[in-house]
Amino acid sequence: MPLIDEDINASDKSANGFLQEIGCTADNEEEAKGMVIEYLGRISWLDLSVSNVSFDRVATIPREELASEIYGDPDVKDSLLSDPLMKGIWYLSGKAFFSESANDEEFCQVEVTRKSE
Numbered sequence: 001m002p003l004i005d006e007d008i009n010a011s012d013k014s015a016n017g018f019l020q021e022i023g024c025t026a027d028n029e030e031e032a033k034g035m036v037i038e039y040l041g042r043i044s045w046l047d048l049s050v051s052n053v054s055f056d057r058v059a060t061i062p063r064e065e066l067a068s069e070i071y072g073d074p075d076v077k078d079s080l081l082s083d084p085l086m087k088g089i090w091y092l093s094g095k096a097f098f099s100e101s102a103n104d105e106e107f108c109q110v111e112v113t114r115k116s117e
Contacts, residue, residue, distance in 0.1 A: 023091030029058055
């Protein structure tokens with residue numbers, strides 16, 4: 001994906017991918033990963049057949065920590081999509097795009113478009 005500058009012009013740099021936190025409730029880790037892959041498959045500009053999906057961190061929130069971990073975090077609480085006790089995806093963070101061609105001090109924007117076939 002091309003990175004754009006402050007004037008919204010495409011630069012010679014590109015984003016290699018993105019990071020996103022996803023909260024979901026499932027019976028096991030395999031089912032949770034399946035839900036995430038299904039969600040990613042519905043993103044119109046993302047082609048999973050040429051993409052690499054990695055799970056950097058998979059964690060379980062114990063029921064007794066729901067109040068502090070979910071409802072106690074204003075960013076998560078204010079962005080809930082559904083009840084965390086119900087099966088399915090209940091939280092999506094924004095996407096943080098990254099680039100191997102940009103340095104760590106740069107703030108970059110990404111213009112996402114899907115090529116017509």
